Amino acid sequence: MRDVEYDPQEExxxxxxxxxxxxxxxxxxxxxxxxxxxxRNRLTTFE
Incomplete structure (x- = not known):
């Protein structure tokens, strides 16, 4: 689950x-x- 849309074109x-x-x-x-x-990408959840 994510609350942030991921756009691969964005930084x-x-x-x-x-x-x-x-x-x-x-x-x-x-x-x-x-x-x-x-x-690691900070938008990716880390458990």
């Missing part, structure tokens, strides 16, 4: 799992620009 915020850096881009960055850690 999204991605957050690093390791250091918490937030990057806004159109597509998911492969790794964090600060520490090299994995990134």
């Amino acid at each position: 999204s915020a991605y957050e690093c799992f390791d250091c918490g850096t937030i990057v806004v881009e159109e597509s998911c960055p492969r790794s964090c620009p600060d520490c090299g850690g994995s990134m």
Whole structure:
């Protein structure tokens, strides 16, 4: 369930799992620009 419409053409915020850096881009960055850690889309629920 989501309360936010996902539009793949819009820029999204991605957050690093390791250091918490937030990057806004159109597509998911492969790794964090600060520490090299994995990134996640902040619109995707995290359990």
